[in-house]
Amino acid sequence: MSERMSSRRGANQQAPSFLQQRRAWQAHHRQVARDSLIRLRQRPLGTLMTLFAIAVALVLPATLWLLLGGAQVLDRNLEDTAQLTVYLSPSLEEASAREVADKVRQRADVGRVELITAAEGLHQFQASLDLGDALQGLDHNPLPASLVVQPVTRTPEAVAALAMQLRQVNGVDEASADMQWLERLKQLTRLGQRIVLAFGALFALGVLLIVGNTIRLAVENRRDEIEVVTLIGATHAFVRRPFLYSGAWLGLGGGMLALVLLAVGMGWLSSPLSALASSYGTDWELPGLGFEGSLLLLVCSTVLGWLGAWIAVGRHLARMRPR
Amino acid sequence: MIAFEHVGKRYGGRFEALADVNFRLSRGEMVFLTGHSGAGKSSVLKLLTCLERPSRGRIVVAGHDLGQLGSVRIPFYRRQIGVVFQNHQLLFDRTVFDNVALPLLIQGMPASDVARRVRAALDKVGLLHRERALPIELSGGEQQRIGIARAVVHKPALLLADEPTGNLDPQLSADIMRLFEDFNRIGTTVLIASHDLALIARLRHRVLRLKDGRLIADENGS
Ligand SMILES: Nc1ncnc2c1ncn2[C@@H]1O[C@H](COP(=O)(O)OP(=O)(O)O)[C@@H](O)[C@H]1O
Ligand SMILES: [Mg+2]
Numbered sequence: 001m002s003e004r005m006s007s008r009r010g011a012n013q014q015a016p017s018f019l020q021q022r023r024a025w026q027a028h029h030r031q032v033a034r035d036s037l038i039r040l041r042q043r044p045l046g047t048l049m050t051l052f053a054i055a056v057a058l059v060l061p062a063t064l065w066l067l068l069g070g071a072q073v074l075d076r077n078l079e080d081t082a083q084l085t086v087y088l089s090p091s092l093e094e095a096s097a098r099e100v101a102d103k104v105r106q107r108a109d110v111g112r113v114e115l116i117t118a119a120e121g122l123h124q125f126q127a128s129l130d131l132g133d134a135l136q137g138l139d140h141n142p143l144p145a146s147l148v149v150q151p152v153t154r155t156p157e158a159v160a161a162l163a164m165q166l167r168q169v170n171g172v173d174e175a176s177a178d179m180q181w182l183e184r185l186k187q188l189t190r191l192g193q194r195i196v197l198a199f200g201a202l203f204a205l206g207v208l209l210i211v212g213n214t215i216r217l218a219v220e221n222r223r224d225e226i227e228v229v230t231l232i233g234a235t236h237a238f239v240r241r242p243f244l245y246s247g248a249w250l251g252l253g254g255g256m257l258a259l260v261l262l263a264v265g266m267g268w269l270s271s272p273l274s275a276l277a278s279s280y281g282t283d284w285e286l287p288g289l290g291f292e293g294s295l296l297l298l299v300c301s302t303v304l305g306w307l308g309a310w311i312a313v314g315r316h317l318a319r320m321r322p323r
Numbered sequence: 324m325i326a327f328e329h330v331g332k333r334y335g336g337r338f339e340a341l342a343d344v345n346f347r348l349s350r351g352e353m354v355f356l357t358g359h360s361g362a363g364k365s366s367v368l369k370l371l372t373c374l375e376r377p378s379r380g381r382i383v384v385a386g387h388d389l390g391q392l393g394s395v396r397i398p399f400y401r402r403q404i405g406v407v408f409q410n411h412q413l414l415f416d417r418t419v420f421d422n423v424a425l426p427l428l429i430q431g432m433p434a435s436d437v438a439r440r441v442r443a444a445l446d447k448v449g450l451l452h453r454e455r456a457l458p459i460e461l462s463g464g465e466q467q468r469i470g471i472a473r474a475v476v477h478k479p480a481l482l483l484a485d486e487p488t489g490n491l492d493p494q495l496s497a498d499i500m501r502l503f504e505d506f507n508r509i510g511t512t513v514l515i516a517s518h519d520l521a522l523i524a525r526l527r528h529r530v531l532r533l534k535d536g537r538l539i540a541d542e543n544g545s
Contacts, residue, residue, distance in 0.1 A: 024431045228412050231372060232473070233402035234429045321394060322376050 036245035050214045054254025057206040058301055059261050064196045069287050071189050082154040086147040086166050086175045097145040100171040104147060109162055111150035118145045144173060156183045204304055211247050211308030218246060219316045236317050243313045244306055251305020255298040324350045324385060324481060324512045331379030332366050340366045341536045348514060353507040355523045356516040358533030364516035368485045372406055373397045402430055405474035407484035413458040419469055420454040426477045444476040448502060464495040471502055482506060484515045496522055
C-alpha cells in the first residue's frame, strides 16, 4: 500500500513551474483583494457602520495625542520665555541699583539683564492697571527697583537654583521665578502621555473587536463556502485570505475616515484654541498629524483590521479541525 | 489504493458509528458502499477525506496513514482525491465555470490551463454549453453533474461520492452512475456510498455492505 497517487494520464498532469505558480498566486491575491472590496460595497450600510465605529475608536486617542503634542510645543515655548524677577531693596538709590544690575550681568549663568528703576516700575504699573493719575497723590513711590533676568539654562531646576543664588546678592530683597506652574504643566504632560498610551491601547483593542465581529459575521455567512473549499484541499491561508483582505480594507477605510474626522474637528477647534493661546501672549497653533502621523495612523488601523480578521477566522478554522 | 484495518469511529466518546471495519480497495476498482441509513457509510467517506479521524485502527490511502496526517498536510492530501457530496454543495454565487475551476484555483494553476481543464471536465459531463450559467438555473441532475465535474477537474486518482443520486429519479440516477463508470474505465478508483439497492444490483460492481457500523458483506459483482 505504498503506491503513489500519481496519475496514469501523466503527460498533461505536469506540475506547473514555480514561476507559473507564483504568477497564479499573485493573480489570486489581486482577485481576492478586489472581490473582498466588492463584497464590502455590496452591503454599504453595514460597511459604513463598521467604518464609522473604527474611525470613532481611532479619533479619540489621535485627538488626545495631538493635544499632547500641542502641549509639548507650548511648554517649550514657555521655557523660552523663562525669566526671573529680582526685587532690589526699596532703600537702594538708583546708582546702587545700577551697580547691582552690573554685578548680576557679569555672572556666567545669566543672559540679558534689564533694570527697571522704581520710577519706571511705577509707570508700568500705572499703565498696566489703567490707573491714570490715581497714584499721583502718593508722596513717595512704594515700588522697589527690579531686574528682569534671563537665565542661560532655562530648565525649571536651573532657574530655581539661580533664584536662590541671586537672593544672596547684596541689595537683593527677593528673586522670584514663578516656574511652579511650568513644572506642573510638564507633569501634566507626562500624565497625559500615559493617558494617551492607555487610551490608545484600549481603543486599538476596540478596533480589533469591531473588525473581528464584522469578519465573524462574514465568516458565518460564508461557512458553506468555507466547508466546500476546505474539503477540496484549500489551505488555511487560502480560506483566510479573503477575510484578511476585508479586515485590512475595513481598517484602512476606517483610518481614512478617522483622518477626515480629525481634520474637520481640528479645523473647528483651531481658531478658538489659537485665540486662547494669543490671549496668553504666545503664538501657538494646534499642530496637525502631518504626513508621517497620518501614514502611521493608516498603517496601524490597517494592521489592526487585518489582525482582527485573522483572529476571527482563526477561531472558525480551529473549530473545523478533524477530531 | 485504500486499506481500512480494524477501523473504529466514535462520535462524542460514546456512540460507536463504526466498529472493526476491514477492507481493501485496489487501484482502478469501482466499489459501492451500502447499508441502511445510519449504518456508517458517510462516516467511512468522512474518514477518507480527513473530515474525521479514526478512533481506532489504521486507514492508509495511497501510502498516507490518515491517522498520522498533520493538519498542515491534510489540504495537500485532499487535492489528490475527488469528492462528490450528498447535496452537491455548489457555490450559488458564482457561475458553473467558476465552481468547477475552484479546485484548480486552490492548487494555484495558471489561468490558461484552468480554462482548458474546466472545459474538458464540463465536456465530459455533457454540460459545456452551460459554463456561463449560475447553478440555480440548472436542474438537480445537472447540478449533480457539475459537482462531478468539479470532483474530477484536477484528475484525481481516487473519486469518492456520498449518495450522488440521492434526490434524482431512476433515469437520472442511471445516467450519473454511467458517468462514474466512464471515469472508472479510464483508470480512476471509485468508491460510491449509496442505499439505492436496485441500481447497485444492476450495475454489477463490488459491494461493501455496512450494518450498524460493521462490515457484514463484501460481495464481488459478477
Ligand atoms: N458528527 C456526528 N456526531 C455524532 N454522531 C454522528 C455524527 N455523524 C454521524 N453520526 C452518527 O453515526 C451513525 C452513522 O452515521 P453515517 O455515517 O452518517 O451513516 P449513513 O451515512 O450510513 O447514513 C449514525 O447513527 C449517525 O447518527
Ligand atoms: Mg450518509
